[in-house]
Amino acid sequence: MADRTITINGLSKTYSVTGWRVGYILATPELTGAIRKVHDFLTVGAPAPLQRAGVAAMQLPPSYYQELARLYHDKRNSILQILDQVGIPYFVPQGAYYIFADISKFGYKTDIEFTNYLIKEIGIAVVPGSSFFNQPENGNSFIRFCFSKKSETLQTASKKLLKLQSNLKPTF
Known part of the structure; x- marks a missing residue:
């Protein structure tokens, strides 16, 4: 063989x-x-x-990668908690350091519009979900967060994301 x-x-x-x-x-x-x-x-x-x-x-020893996995696990959970607070549904990543989130309830026509809003008004950059679809329109209600950032960056992003609670009026 x-x-x-x-x-x-x-x-x-x-x-x-x-x-x-x-x-x-x-x-x-x-x-x-x-x-x-x-x-x-x-x-x-x-x-x-x-x-x-x-x-x-x-x-590098296995302990290095075990600690790295723990660090990413903690960072993931921290961002997931913020998304729960803000009310953004998501898919829990099982191995990547990206979170794919559903923004359909916020009333934007496209993921690009919502992404632009996040950048200009909230100060958070995300990747539009449509970038990951063969037919981009199928991704119009998704965005992707990345949590492989410095802890300070994630803390700042978390504070900014909390602004969504007061700045957005979700349409259910």
Whole structure:
């Protein structure tokens, strides 16, 4: 079985280095030869500093990642509590550091309008939900929050989000 197995993984999620897009493949030399040819035609190699940082990330002890997971869990729960207070329904993330929230009850025609309101009036930047749909109109009632921020940033964002309670008049 080993001669037919290809293991593909990336550092982005497992080692918390999202955005770097550094990955790896483990396979027999016969299989990796073809994979390297395809890779060579599709992309250039990852920058050497990112590769070195990836090696360093892989060598950190499990306790580092356990603490990181706990930290993200606490940050997630903190933001979820604020969304509960404000009355914004959401989907509880099980592994990412994004929260997909339903804004349909706030009466905006599109997620873009609501996103612009949040930026201009509340001082919070979110990603419009329509960006994640093949047919963007299907995402008009969603926004995405990111909670992989500094604690101070999340505290400030939480205070600003609480302004939604007085600034918005939800339509039920």
